[in-house]
Amino acid sequence: MPGCPPVPTVITGVLAHFLTFGSIPELDELGRPKVFYGQSIHDRCYRRPFYDKGLFAETFDDEGAKKGWCLYRLGCKGPMTYNACATLKWNQQTSWPVESGHGCLGCSEPNFWDAGGFYQALSIPEGDYAKMAGYAVAGGVVLGAAAGYANQKTKADSVSKHTEVSVDDFSINNR
Numbered sequence: 001m002p003g004c005p006p007v008p009t010v011i012t013g014v015l016a017h018f019l020t021f022g023s024i025p026e027l028d029e030l031g032r033p034k035v036f037y038g039q040s041i042h043d044r045c046y047r048r049p050f051y052d053k054g055l056f057a058e059t060f061d062d063e064g065a066k067k068g069w070c071l072y073r074l075g076c077k078g079p080m081t082y083n084a085c086a087t088l089k090w091n092q093q094t095s096w097p098v099e100s101g102h103g104c105l106g107c108s109e110p111n112f113w114d115a116g117g118f119y120q121a122l123s124i125p126e127g128d129y130a131k132m133a134g135y136a137v138a139g140g141v142v143l144g145a146a147a148g149y150a151n152q153k154t155k156a157d158s159v160s161k162h163t164e165v166s167v168d169d170f171s172i173n174n175r
């Protein structure tokens with residue numbers, strides 16, 4: 001159970017599973033229980049709608065930060081990190097790093113500590129997010145059922161518009 005430290009609920013959950021069933025839960029390719037490490041922080045983050053719209057805090061005290069915008073450009077490693085912080089949170093579900101205003105550090109990933117600067121963005125988004133979001137909304141209004149597809153495409157376009165320095169910066173190519 002990786003983490004710095006691991007989420008207490010994760011530790012308890014794995015122990016409870018072992019005591020109940022006599023075995024450990026199904027593991028991923030890195031030996032982490034899939035039930036807790038099966039999805040990325042990014043996919044469960046409550047700031048994700050801001051990421052999808054291209055709304056990013058540029059400093060820790062600018063207007064974007066005060067409005068709760070995405071912390072990607074401030075070095076958040078949520079897109080490359082698999083853990084349960086975004087759903088289980090910490091201290092009896094009081095909060096978690098991104099909710100407190102700081103990006104995810106990627107502590108449950110291989111080579112943590114030696115995987116690049118905490119405040120170095122994985123990459124810089126290059127797309128026209130406002131334009132893409134506008135297309136998605138327009139598609140939803142006009143086409144109804146097509147809205148889901150349009151929004152999915154907007155996400156895919158947003159992701160594909162990032163430069164490829166991201167993975168190298170984070171040094172987890174061995175996943």
Ligand code: SF4
Pocket residue numbers: 041042043045046047048049051069070071072076077078079098103104
């Ligand atoms: S980049 Fe970080 S703050 Fe932004 S949506 Fe992903 S996990 Fe949340």
